[in-house]
Amino acid sequence: MQYVIQQSDTLTQIALRFNVPIGKLLKANPQIKDPGKIYTGQIIEIPPKGQSAPNVSGTRQYIVKAGDSFGRIAERFNISYNKLLNTNPQVKNPDLLFPGQVIYIPVGPGSIRPPEYTEYVVQAEDTFAGIARKFSVPLQALIDANLDIRNINFIQPGQIIQIPKNYEEIVQTDRPYGYNTMVADIDALLRQFPFIEKKVIGKSVMGRDIIALRLGEGAKTIQYNAAHHANEWITTPVVMKFIEEYARSYQTGKPLGGFDIRKLFNDITLWIVPMVNPDGVDIVVNGVTPQHPYYKELLRINRGNTNFNNWRANIRGVDINRNYPIDWEKAREVGPKSPSPGYYAGPAPASEPETQAIIKFSGENKFDRALAFHTQGKVIFWGYKDIAEKESRYLVNRFSEASGYRPIPYEEGAYYGGFKEWYMDKFRRPAFAPELGEGTNPLPISQFPEIWNDVIGLMLLGIAL
Ligand SMILES: [Zn+2]
Structure with a gap:
């Protein structure tokens, strides 16, 4: 089976992830001369690993995040540690989870109400993450909608996957936000x-x-x-x-x-x-024009600089997070004594x-x-x-x-x-x-x-x- 190298992958990680000895992995890929030199997008062959396939029926996939452990995941999903281990026999060492690794979470019957889906036929070059982006669906939502897909890294052209319907993202997170x-x-x-x-x-x-x-x-x-x-x-x-x-x-x-x-x-x-x-926030995101009612004061406080990227304060040059009535006199003492892009405690507490x-x-x-x-x-x-x-x-x-x-x-x-x-x-x-x-x-x-x-x-x- 083929695998496309993802960003920040290493051969050791891939070997562990697919539970294949690194030697066997290298043998299956004679084109790799130097195991330290693989690149994103490169396709490699994963040799068959025999048994120890995950028990995927009645499960959902989960992408391991930084800081995750099996114990932590079991706790979060309210399932027993052993049940989680038994569902993932492909994971040989439960202490070695990698961010980005896909594991399987048992799902209780009837606990999730099925939402509506539209079908999508996978095209050549498609990746799961790419499809999620194409339909503006979070990757995890797409995974949840396709519980039958054994591994999201192995989707094939012609395969049908489910796209959650009516999933209209409201908050856009790819542009400045004022x-x-x-x-x-x-x-x-x-x-x-x-x-x-x-x-x-x-x-x-x-x-x-x-x-x-x-x-x-x-x-x-x-x-x-x-x-x-x-x-x-x-x-x-x-x-x-x-x-x-x-x-x-x-x-x-x-x-x-x-x-x-x-x-x-x-x-x-x-x-x-x-x-x-x-x-x-408004002056950092949108800048300051001469029409701004505080234009003169802002430029004076910012020492003539029209770039406000260093601005922490409110519009009067008071740092709100130095303005609370707690050790305020000390905040006043250690900070600037007059309005400033940051750290000025203000004329009085609160x-x-x-x-x-x-x-x-x-x-x-x-x-x-x-x-x-x-x-x-x-x-x-x-x-x-x-x-x-x-x-x-x-x-x-x-x-x-x-x-x-x-x-x-x-x-x-x-x-x-x-x-x-x-x-x-x-x-x-x-x-x-x-x-x-x-x-x-x-x-x-x-x-x-x-x-x-x-x-x-x-x-x-x-x-x-
Ligand atoms: Zn802050």
């Missing part, structure tokens, strides 16, 4: 998913709505927020896409990442504030309407937990002094396993006036600040797929645990 895009997407989400509640929790300095969306109606309450910092706007499409997938899963009854979202809706009230700092909106909203709801999404660094800031220490530590370790991101405990002197510390101090409950992705802010939108793949598990666990 305030107006978010507002339009929220309108579309409310039309498609009328069970989402929208609430305006405050106004920005320039009068833009600070919007919160509610999903679910359980007793436990959780707050997610994004884009405290202007040049971290990619966190907004991340949580917006999450809202869409979470709502669609509730609507269709199909699980998301193995979680029964209808059950989560019943147990948990999730409130998401997708853009805490709309005025700041001086900014954006900060006030989150404070008021948090006080009204007293969330059991809060996650504030930032970029970048692939780390998760957690803890404040000894508040909710045990629960916080447990949760951050689960988040870390799911995402591959590294937990960083609070350290005195590192930063002051931030939402996470304020939240923990005020409500004595866990709060976290995951720093998504890696690179220089603003991260390019091209990093969205990688970020999404890394954090979807974290975002689900942040609700479900």
Whole structure:
């Protein structure tokens, strides 16, 4: 059987994945002179491996993510470890799972309501991922719709696969994402998913709505927020896409990442504030023209620079995440003394309407937990002094396993006036600040797929645990 080399594949990985000794693999491919030199798109021959085929009937495929382990996957899908192992006898060493590897998850009868499909005939050169892109269907949704396909790497021209129907993506994640895009997407989400509640929790300095969306109606309450910092706007499409997938899963009854979202809706009230700092995001995404009402002040604060990529603050040059009433005097002391693209704590604690909106909203709801999404660094800031220490530590370790991101405990002197510390101090409950992705802010939108793949598990666990 033939296999097309994927990006970042190595021969050792392929040998392990298909459970073929590397020597046998090389023997079947005499054209490979140097095992270290294979290239993406190259076709190689996988020798037949005999027995140990996965027991694919009554299963769904699952793509292993960074940080996954068999134990973790078993827990996530609520099946026993041994059942998962028995379903995957092709995996010789359960400690060696690779991101991108396909394994099989047993599916209980009748637990998934069948959605509608259209049929598609596979063409030469088609790949599963390419078909998913062609029909704007998430890869996992396409896999879920084709449970009978034994391995997504082996589709053949002429083969018929099922494309989930009426799957219209609302939140686009391949272009810059500003305030107006978010507002339009929220309108579309409310039309498609009328069970989402929208609430305006405050106004920005320039009068833009600070919007919160509610999903679910359980007793436990959780707050997610994004884009405290202007040049971290990619966190907004991340949580917006999450809202869409979470709502669609509730609507269709199909699980998301193995979680029964209808059950989560019943147990948990999730409130998401997708853009805490709309005025700041707007100037990073759309730039500043002389028509901007704050044009002169902005250029002065930015020292004449018309590029606002370094801008974290709100439109008055106050860093909202240094403006919370927690160690604020210290934030003032260590930061700039006047409006600045970042780190200025403001003229007084909670001086900014954006900060006030989150404070008021948090006080009204007293969330059991809060996650504030930032970029970048692939780390998760957690803890404040000894508040909710045990629960916080447990949760951050689960988040870390799911995402591959590294937990960083609070350290005195590192930063002051931030939402996470304020939240923990005020409500004595866990709060976290995951720093998504890696690179220089603003991260390019091209990093969205990688970020999404890394954090979807974290975002689900942040609700479900
Ligand atoms: Zn940030």
